[in-house]
Amino acid sequence: MRVFLCTDMLKKSWLRAERIGMERLPRMSRRVFTGGSLLTAATLGLPALYAQTQPETRKVTISVDSKNTFYCLPLTISEQLGYFKSEGLEVGISDFESAALALQAVARGSADICSAGFEHTLHLQSMQQMYQSFVLQGRAPQVAFGVSPQNLPGYQSITDLKGKKIGVPALGSSSAMMASMVLSQGGLKAGDASFVGVGKAADGALAALRSGQVDAMSNTDPLMTMLEQKGEVRIISDTRTLKGTMEVFGGPMPAACLFAPLDFVRKNPNTCQALANAMVRGLKWLQTAGPGDIIKTVPESYLLGDRGLYIASFNKVRESISLDGILADEAPRTALKALASFDASIKTGSIDLGKTYTNVFAQRAKERFKA
Structure with a gap:
């Protein structure tokens, strides 16, 4: 298992991973970026674009970063309940082990949409790729x-992680980003700790902890709840709650979202609207669904053979799920500030946040479904 130096090596690996395949992505017309009328139509939803109600593209492929996690639960719910079909869409979902691989699928044309952390839109724009x-x-x-209580029995503060190894799902993942933030806030510098990719599978992460290959773990549920229940980790920072997120990032931090090349959004507004409709409908269903409803809806393999664990995990992350698909205006600013705090390649002055997101489609869906 390879060990990578924290922050500096992480940043290089992150950017290198996202650049793979990006060179094949056609450069968009300069008018997309400078033409006010085209950009306004894409982001503000002029009536002319919505005169046609049928999706421009009925068959859509979504590449996903670890679909079986709670991170992408709204996507799974919308799929399982047939909400995409109700919108006239045939949606294929390609599941990948990391966001970098999911992004490559879009870059190479084998997927149209990506389901991953919002922060990737910022990294892509820093490389002149508009998503x-x-x-x-x-x-x-x-x-x-x-x-790990076993590997760090005397742990008292973040500085105790100096020279230690931290397990993350993959380099460049949201888990790695969160860990980098915590280390930075604790006063550790680049190279003071190391990241080790352990994936999201329970067996691999558990083995890495017990064998001493890693001393700490930054990951998502249901894995982290399982490790807590087994006494394998002691949680020191938690963004499964809104309060914990505010403590780490200083504001609302957007997580998984559906994003696509800006050119795709501009050319396929009705398709994006249909996708947003299905997703917001799924989010509304999740607002009132009980744990038992979730268990009946997701594939059996998601439960890891332990329904009690799955329910406990869902209860921990429930409030983190979006209510209506809309990004709070301050959320992208929080993400940009967070990334720039430990990634020198992200220049806050060169990122146009207005091009990284639009709430037009989610707002229309919210009004339709009363989410």
């Missing part, structure tokens, strides 16, 4: 950061 989020799934990252 736009159009419906939010999570209003908190759902990541928990814990230390």
